[in-house]
Structure formats: structure tokens, C-alpha cells
Amino acid sequence: MAKIYYDAETTLSDLESSVIGVIGYGNQGRAQALNLRDSGLSVRVGTRDNSRSAAIAVRDGFSKKSIEEVAANCDVLAILVPDESIKEVYENEIQPYLTSHRTFVFAHGFAIHHKTVHLPSDADIILVAPTGPGHQLRNLYLEGKGLPALVAVEQDGTGRAFEKCLAYAKALGCTKSGAIETTFKEETVIDLFCEQAVLCGGLPELIKASFDTLVESGYQPELAYISCLKEVKLIADLLFERGIDGMRLAISNTAKFGSALSGPEIVDERTKHHLRRILSRIEQGDFARTFLKDPKTLSGTVSELFVSESHSKLARVGRSLQRQLKF
Numbered sequence: 495m496a497k498i499y500y501d502a503e504t505t506l507s508d509l510e511s512s513v514i515g516v517i518g519y520g521n522q523g524r525a526q527a528l529n530l531r532d533s534g535l536s537v538r539v540g541t542r543d544n545s546r547s548a549a550i551a552v553r554d555g556f557s558k559k560s561i562e563e564v565a566a567n568c569d570v571l572a573i574l575v576p577d578e579s580i581k582e583v584y585e586n587e588i589q590p591y592l593t594s595h596r597t598f599v600f601a602h603g604f605a606i607h608h609k610t611v612h613l614p615s616d617a618d619i620i621l622v623a624p625t626g627p628g629h630q631l632r633n634l635y636l637e638g639k640g641l642p643a644l645v646a647v648e649q650d651g652t653g654r655a656f657e658k659c660l661a662y663a664k665a666l667g668c669t670k671s672g673a674i675e676t677t678f679k680e681e682t683v684i685d686l687f688c689e690q691a692v693l694c695g696g697l698p699e700l701i702k703a704s705f706d707t708l709v710e711s712g713y714q715p716e717l718a719y720i721s722c723l724k725e726v727k728l729i730a731d732l733l734f735e736r737g738i739d740g741m742r743l744a745i746s747n748t749a750k751f752g753s754a755l756s757g758p759e760i761v762d763e764r765t766k767h768h769l770r771r772i773l774s775r776i777e778q779g780d781f782a783r784t785f786l787k788d789p790k791t792l793s794g795t796v797s798e799l800f801v802s803e804s805h806s807k808l809a810r811v812g813r814s815l816q817r818q819l820k821f
């Protein structure tokens with residue numbers, strides 16, 4: 495059974511006398527810095543030269559500070575820049591300025607599990623990975639609720655790393671709904687696998703292929719778009735709230751029968767073979783090696799792919815419908 499920690503069994507005390515430096519003020523950085531500060535902790539924000547988000551941090555009431563300055567003066571450093579930039583940021587702007595023992599917090603295990611950075615051997619290295627984007631982490635906090643998080647310790651330099659980890663999760667609001675214990679490896683592999691196989695890879699491809707199948711057979715693209723893409727939210731909400739069996743209770747008999755007939759035809763042994771291959775590519779580190787080899791070229795290739803996708807029929811129909819329907 496997964497071990498889950500809640501508010502009642504956690505305390506902020508291991509971080510109350512620390513200064514927490516948040517490096518990067520993007521999706522996670524902003525939400526985490528604000529939640530930590532609103533929980534009463536002492537927070538500094540460090541951004542790079544010519545940062546686009548520094549002005550937002552200042553507007554939110556943080557003083558403008560460089561990454562070097564924050565690295566030199568904080569006890570806890572939450573490194574919240576994109577995973578592929580962590581090595582460069584750590585080696586150039588953090589490591590030369592570290593003065594003593596530090597606690598390093600990550601929101602995803604990627605950089606540590608794939609050893610892109612090498613942190614001091616006496617440091618605490620902890621993971622507090624919220625299970626959603628920053629705006630959700632912040633909004634739930636403001637509503638007095640919390641987003642679940644995954645927590646783990648990779649290295650316990652002080653003997654208090656796990657307590658700090660839970661304190662950090664509590665300050666983010668995450669222990670209100672539950673902080674689930676894991677390892678850096680498990681969080682990294684599951685996160686990468688699910689975003690590739692289901693959430694950002696598999697599902698959009700299934701939507702695109704289903705839309706194309708209908709349109710190529712002469713059906714109205716607008717209707718195909720609504721059924722294949724827009725209605726995903728209705729089912730996703732049911733899945734989120736009730737699980738697969740609960741979702742099935744809420745759909746029509748026709749949908750139940752049709753899904754039992756056709757679902758296994760789409761996800762068959764061949765699909766499972768591909769899923770195992772994707773998992774193995776992640777587990778063996780091949781995905782990370784390819785991703786990190788040349789991030790600039792890679793991000794150019796990916797951008798080109800997405801630009802060409804934005805000219806597709808599906809995307810054009812979506813934009814036009816978005817303007818016409820209030821849905």
C-alpha cells in the first residue's frame with residue numbers, strides 16, 4: 495500500500511528557521527513561492543538575467559534577485575526551471591556560489607534520477623512533485639484545499655530530509671489532500687511514461703486519428719471535433735471522480751456495449767507491446783539521453799511539428815468552433 499501523509503501528521507517546524515530560495519518563476523516556481531510564503535515561510539526568488547518572469551515576481555511582492563544571490567544565501571533551494579536546463583543552471587549559477595550544506599528540492603525526479611546534476615554529498619535531496627500544474631496548486635491552496643503531491647528522498651545529508659520533505663509539501667498545501675511517498679526513480683518513470691503513453695502522447699494521437707477517420711469518410715468536421723475532442727472532458731471528469739467502472743455506470747447502454755466491443759480492438763496486444771517498448775526506453779535511460787543530447791535542436795524539431803499540427807484541419811476546425819460555440 496502506498497504510504498500517504500496528511501496535515502495532521504506533518505509539521506512545518508523543519509523549515510521554519512530556513513530561508514527557501516525558489517529558482518525560476520514559471521509554472522511551478524510562482525505557485526510554490528506564493529504558497530510557501532502564504533504558509534509563513536521565508537522565501538526568496540531567484541531569476542536569470544533578462545528574465546521574462548522576474549517582473550511578475552516583483553509584482554507579487556518578491557525582491558528582484560539573481561540566481562547566484564539566492565544560491566549563496568538560502569538554506570533550501572527549490573530548483574524549478576525546465577528539466578533540460580537544470581544542469582546548466584546548477585553548474586553555472588548555483589554550484590559556484592554555494593557556501594555550505596544545502597537542501598535541494600525538485601518538483602520532478604528527472605534531473606536526479608538521470609544524473610544530469612551532481613549535488614554535494616552532504617546535501618539533502620528531496621522531491622515534492624505536485625500532481626498538476628502550478629495554477630491548480632495555487633488555486634486549490636487559495637480555496638483552502640490542496641493538490642496531492644509525490645514525495646521522496648534521494649539523499650539524506652542531515653538525517654531530517656524526509657521531515658523537510660513533508661514540511662515543504664505541507665507548506666504547498668499538498669498534505670491537505672495527501673503526500674504520497676515514492677522514490678525519484680518511480681516518480682520519474684511513471685510521470686514520463688504516462689505523459690507519453692496516455693496524457694500528452696497517446697490520447698491526442700487517438701483523437702487525431704479518430705477525427706481524420708470520420709472526416710475522410712465524409713462526416714462534418716465540426717461534429718467530429720466535438721465528439722472526438724470536446725467530449726473527452728466529460729469522460730475525463732467522470733474518470734477523475736469515479737474511476738473507469740464508475741464512468742461506465744454513468745454512460746448509456748449503447749456506449750457501454752460499443753466500448754466493450756471496440757475498446758479492446760484498439761488497445762490490443764500490439765498496443766501493449768508498444769507500451770512495454772516505451773516503458774523500457776524510459777527505464778533504460780534512452781529517452782533521457784535523446785532528449786538531453788541537443789535540447790535546442792530537439793526543441794526546434796518539436797516546435798516545427800507543433801506548428802505544422804496547428805495548420806491541420808483539426809486545429810483549424812477547433813479554432814473556428816471555439817469562436818462560434820460558447821462551450
Ligand SMILES: NC(=O)c1ccc[n+]([C@@H]2O[C@H](COP(=O)([O-])OP(=O)(O)OC[C@H]3O[C@@H](n4cnc5c(N)ncnc54)[C@H](OP(=O)(O)O)[C@@H]3O)[C@@H](O)[C@H]2O)c1
Nearest residue numbers: 518519520521522542545546547574575576579601602627
Ligand atoms: N509544469 C507543470 O505542470 C509541472 C508539474 C509538476 C512538476 N513540474 C516540474 O517543475 C519543474 C519546473 O517546471 P515548470 O513547468 O515550472 O518550468 P517553466 O514554467 O518552463 O519554468 C520557467 C522558469 O524557469 C526559468 N528558466 C528557464 N530556462 C532557464 C535557464 N536556462 N536559466 C535560468 N532560468 C531559466 C524561466 O525564466 P524566464 O523568467 O526567463 O522565463 C522561468 O522563470 C520541472 O522540474 C518540471 O518537471 C512541472
